[in-house]
Amino acid sequence: MTNPFITKGYAGPDYFCDREKETQDLTNLLLNGNNMAIISPRRLGKTELICHCFAQPAIRGHYHTFLVDIYSTTSLRDFVNLFGQAILEELKPKGRKVWERFISSLKSLQAQFSFDFNGNPVWSLGLGNIDNPSLTLQEIFQYLRDTDRPCIVAIDEFQQITRYPDGANVEAALRTHIQHCTNATFLFAGSKRHLMGEIFTSPSRPFYQSVLTMGLGPIPLEKYAQFAKRLFDDYGKELADDVAPLVYERFRGITSYLQRVMNVLFLRTAHGQTATTEMAEESIEYILDLLSENYETLYSQMTERQRMVLHAIATEGDATNITGGAFIKRHHLWSPSSVQSAVKGLMEKDHITADNGKYRVYDEFFGLWLKREKG
Numbered sequence: 001m002t003n004p005f006i007t008k009g010y011a012g013p014d015y016f017c018d019r020e021k022e023t024q025d026l027t028n029l030l031l032n033g034n035n036m037a038i039i040s041p042r043r044l045g046k047t048e049l050i051c052h053c054f055a056q057p058a059i060r061g062h063y064h065t066f067l068v069d070i071y072s073t074t075s076l077r078d079f080v081n082l083f084g085q086a087i088l089e090e091l092k093p094k095g096r097k098v099w100e101r102f103i104s105s106l107k108s109l110q111a112q113f114s115f116d117f118n119g120n121p122v123w124s125l126g127l128g129n130i131d132n133p134s135l136t137l138q139e140i141f142q143y144l145r146d147t148d149r150p151c152i153v154a155i156d157e158f159q160q161i162t163r164y165p166d167g168a169n170v171e172a173a174l175r176t177h178i179q180h181c182t183n184a185t186f187l188f189a190g191s192k193r194h195l196m197g198e199i200f201t202s203p204s205r206p207f208y209q210s211v212l213t214m215g216l217g218p219i220p221l222e223k224y225a226q227f228a229k230r231l232f233d234d235y236g237k238e239l240a241d242d243v244a245p246l247v248y249e250r251f252r253g254i255t256s257y258l259q260r261v262m263n264v265l266f267l268r269t270a271h272g273q274t275a276t277t278e279m280a281e282e283s284i285e286y287i288l289d290l291l292s293e294n295y296e297t298l299y300s301q302m303t304e305r306q307r308m309v310l311h312a313i314a315t316e317g318d319a320t321n322i323t324g325g326a327f328i329k330r331h332h333l334w335s336p337s338s339v340q341s342a343v344k345g346l347m348e349k350d351h352i353t354a355d356n357g358k359y360r361v362y363d364e365f366f367g368l369w370l371k372r373e374k375g
Contacts, residue, residue: 005263010051018223040216042191043256071157105143151184158188159195175206218253309342314370
């Protein structure tokens with residue numbers, strides 16, 4: 001591997017940092033038939049943790065494992081389309097008999113499948129091909145109930161179903177299907193704490209008390225520092241002791257940003273050379289330069305009041321009481337209602353995030369860019 005600091009996907013245990021307890025707990029609970037929910041902010045490595053669990057010897061080769069990311073979905077039809085596609089892609093490498101069993105179960109879609117030159121099925125269905133998503137969903141769950149191995153199904157960004165036009169009905173239908181699907185265990189991952197909390201802890205919701213919940217925080221600094229230093233050593237390079245703490249503090253231990261900075265720092269460090277804090281700072285600036293045009297476009301698409309509120313939040317890092325007089329005066333804003341309106345628009349576009357009354361720019365690089373370019 002050219003660069004051991006992976007910035008997308010899961011590349012195996014050698015490139016996966018820590019999460020030993022979380023891996024053991026999650027694997028054991030799933031193997032013992034517990035439906036689970038992982039709730040944590042995005043970019044902390046939920047998806048990679050799920051893949052790491054699926055790669056454990058007790059699961060790999062003994063279970064069919066399916067991971068469905070529904071972040072981009074807006075309807076049940078979208079959901080069913082991605083669900084079926086994820087199952088087929090996972091089954092294809094396991095042989096014709098395995099994937100044929102799945103395709104034959106989708107009676108509502110059988111005529112729509114195409115095949116490549118090797119005779120393997122291709123999920124080339126458009127949303128218009130799914131005439132009755134409720135029926136197709138029922139067929140997918142029938143397959144899960146009847147298949148030759150037990151299954152573990154992970155649905156990533158599960159809170160997205162609350163945004164479907166018929167979200168309440170989708171929740172109820174999924175809960176019913178899952179209750180009767182004794183051959184499968186389900187894992188729901190989500191990054192919107194309040195939405196995930198409402199789904200699983202509100203007595204009026206179909207999924208109430210149906211799962212065990214696991215939170216996910218940042219990897220401890222000492223663990224990540226050991227991991228980063230080992231990878232540099234493995235490739236004949238050295239990482240100065242003060243680099244990992246600097247990067248970790250700058251990005252609050254959020255795995256995605258740590259990996260991105262270390263990836264660039266690694267590529268800018270020659271064989272036999274030592275990566276220093278100065279080089280780490282230069283790597284961060286390099287990343288901001290690469291992203292600058294995209295951020296400038298995002299910034300220009302906002303209203304003036306959204307830009308001012310966003311800049312105020314970026315300046316403070318963790319902004320509190322943002323409709324209070326002190327915050328408004330300090331950042332030369334308008335009225336509390338105008339701040340609330342701007343915040344609503346910024347939240348809807350995921351430009352900012354809120355947790356326990358603290359507001360932050362969602363994208364840490366965007367926050368740094370704002371302070372650098374608009375400060």
